[in-house]
Amino acid sequence: MKATMTVIELKNNKSQKLYPITLGINKTGHLTIAGLDITELVKKYGTPLYVIDELTFRHNANEYINSLKKYYDNFLILYAAKAFACKKIFKLANEMGLGLDVVSGGELYTAIKSSFNSSNIYFHGNNKSEEELHLAIRNNTGRIVCDNFYELELLQKTALSKNKVVEILIRLTPGIECNTHEYIKTGHLDSKFGFDLEYLDEVLKFIAKAGKNLLLKGFHSHIGSQIFEIEPFADSTEILLEQFKHVKEKYKVELTELNIGGGIGIAYTKEDNPISIDEWAKIITNTIKEKCKKLGLNLPKLICEPGRSLIAPSGITIYKAGSIKQVPNGRKFISVDGGMADNPRPITYQAKYTAVVGNKMDLKEAENVTIAGKYCETGDILIKDIELPEITHDDLIVVFGTGAYNYSMSSNYNSIPRPACILVNNEKSEIIIERETYEDLLAKQK
Numbered sequence: 001m002k003a004t005m006t007v008i009e010l011k012n013n014k015s016q017k018l019y020p021i022t023l024g025i026n027k028t029g030h031l032t033i034a035g036l037d038i039t040e041l042v043k044k045y046g047t048p049l050y051v052i053d054e055l056t057f058r059h060n061a062n063e064y065i066n067s068l069k070k071y072y073d074n075f076l077i078l079y080a081a082k083a084f085a086c087k088k089i090f091k092l093a094n095e096m097g098l099g100l101d102v103v104s105g106g107e108l109y110t111a112i113k114s115s116f117n118s119s120n121i122y123f124h125g126n127n128k129s130e131e132e133l134h135l136a137i138r139n140n141t142g143r144i145v146c147d148n149f150y151e152l153e154l155l156q157k158t159a160l161s162k163n164k165v166v167e168i169l170i171r172l173t174p175g176i177e178c179n180t181h182e183y184i185k186t187g188h189l190d191s192k193f194g195f196d197l198e199y200l201d202e203v204l205k206f207i208a209k210a211g212k213n214l215l216l217k218g219f220h221s222h223i224g225s226q227i228f229e230i231e232p233f234a235d236s237t238e239i240l241l242e243q244f245k246h247v248k249e250k251y252k253v254e255l256t257e258l259n260i261g262g263g264i265g266i267a268y269t270k271e272d273n274p275i276s277i278d279e280w281a282k283i284i285t286n287t288i289k290e291k292c293k294k295l296g297l298n299l300p301k302l303i304c305e306p307g308r309s310l311i312a313p314s315g316i317t318i319y320k321a322g323s324i325k326q327v328p329n330g331r332k333f334i335s336v337d338g339g340m341a342d343n344p345r346p347i348t349y350q351a352k353y354t355a356v357v358g359n360k361m362d363l364k365e366a367e368n369v370t371i372a373g374k375y376c377e378t379g380d381i382l383i384k385d386i387e388l389p390e391i392t393h394d395d396l397i398v399v400f401g402t403g404a405y406n407y408s409m410s411s412n413y414n415s416i417p418r419p420a421c422i423l424v425n426n427e428k429s430e431i432i433i434e435r436e437t438y439e440d441l442l443a444k445q446k
C-alpha cells in the first residue's frame with residue numbers, strides 16, 4: 001500500500017496545500033474526488049480532464065477570510081483571475097464575497113458575463129489599451145491599478161471624456177526581488193511593472209493636476225509568485241506604508257487602501273514547505289499595525305490578491321497513459337495524452353509536480369518513470385523521475401496542483417484541442433468548460 005501511503009502522508013503535510021481536501025481511495029483501489037471515482041469521471045468526460053474540487057476552493061477562500069478576520073477589521077481578498085479565469089469560478093468567488101483582480105479586457109469581459117460585483121473588480125496590467133480602459137470605465141470597475149505614465153494619461157483622457165471619477169491605485173515597485181525561494185532588496189527593480197519609488201512625486205503631481213476625474217485611493221505592489229518566505233511580504237508592506245506617510249506629510253492627504261498583491265506559494269511536491277495562510281495573515285497584519293502606529297497613520301483597508309494558493313490545490317488533471325518507451329539502461333518514458341499545452345509550467349519554469357496512478361492506488365510503487373507529454377518537443381516532460389506502480393497503457397495518471405496556471409496558460413500547440421474542465425462537489429460533477437473539438441480549432445480560419 002505504499003502509493004496509498006504517499007497520498008495520506010502528503011495530505012497530512014503541515015500546509016495541506018497539495019491535494020484537494022475531498023480526495024480519497026475507494027475499495028477498488030481507485031482515487032476518488034468529491035466522492036466520485038475518477039475512472040467513472042473518465043468514462044463520462046474522457047481524458048485529459050481538468051477537475052476542480054469546489055470544496056477545496058471554498059476551504060482555501062475561507063482560510064483567507066477567517067485568518068484575516070481574526071487579525072484585522074477592514075480587508076478585501078481579490079481572486080487573481082489569471083490563475084484560472086472562467087465564469088463558474090468567478091461566480092463562486094463573487095458568491096463568497098471575494099473581489100477580483102483582472103489583467104485584460106478578456107478577463108474583465110468574463111467577469112462582466114459572470115455578473116461579478118463590479119465595485120470589487122481591480123484592473124491591473126502594464127499596457128492596458130484605450131479600448132480596455134473604456135470597457136473598465138463603462139462597467140464601473142472598482143479600481144484601476146495604474147502602472148505607468150502612458151496609462152495615467154490615457155486614463156485621464158478617458159475619464160474626462162466620459163465625465164467619470166475613476167478611483168485608482170498606483171502600482172509601485174518596492175525594490176524587492178523574489179527568486180521564488182530567496183529574495184533580495186534592491187534599490188531599483190529591473191521589472192516592466194509599476195512605478196519606481198523615485199517617480200512617486202511626479203505621479204502625485206500628475207494626479208493632482210488631473211483634477212477630480214482621477215481619485216487616488218492607495219498603493220499596490222506585487223512582488224512575485226510561489227513565494228515561501230514571509231519576510232519579503234512584510235518588507236514590501238512596510239515600504240508601501242512609508243509612501244503613505246510621505247503622501248500624508250507632503251500632500252496632506254491620507255490614503256486609505258493598501259494592496260499587497262498575491263504570491264503565497266503552495267506545495268507542489270513533498271519537499272515544498274510554504275508558509276500557512278494564517279501565519280502570513282498574522283505577520284502581515286501585525287506589520288501593518290506596528291508600522292502605522294510608528295508612522296502615525298490610520299489603519300488602511302488591506303487588499304490582497306491570491307491566485308495560486310486559492311485555486312491550484314483544488315485542481316487535478318487526469319491523463320491516460322499510452323506508449324511506453326524503455327531507453328536501454330536508461331529512463332522509462334510513459335507518454336500521456338496531454339502535456340505542455342495543457343500544463344506549460346514544467347517546460348516554461350521547470351516546475352515540479354506530483355502524480356499517482358489513479359486506478360492503482362492499492363499497488364506499491366514499483367518503478368522510476370518519467371511522465372512525458374504527447375507534444376512534438378523533446379522538452380515536453382510533465383514529471384521527471386517519479387516512483388509509481390507499474391504502468392500499462394490506459395492507466396490513469398493523475399497530476400496534482402493543476403488548478404492554477406494550467407488551463408489559463410494552455411494553448412492549441414500542435415493543433416490539439418484543449419481538454420474539458422469539470423467542477424465536482426458532493427458526488428456530483430458538471431462541465432464548466434467544454435472539451436474543444438477539431439472544428440473549434442478551425443472556427444476562426446478562412
Ligand SMILES: Cc1ncc(COP(=O)(O)O)c(C=O)c1O
Nearest residue numbers: 080222225262263305306307308
Ligand atoms: C499583480 C498580481 N497580483 C496577483 C497575482 C497572483 O499571484 P499568485 O497566483 O502567486 O497568488 C499576480 C501573479 O502574477 C500578479 O501579477
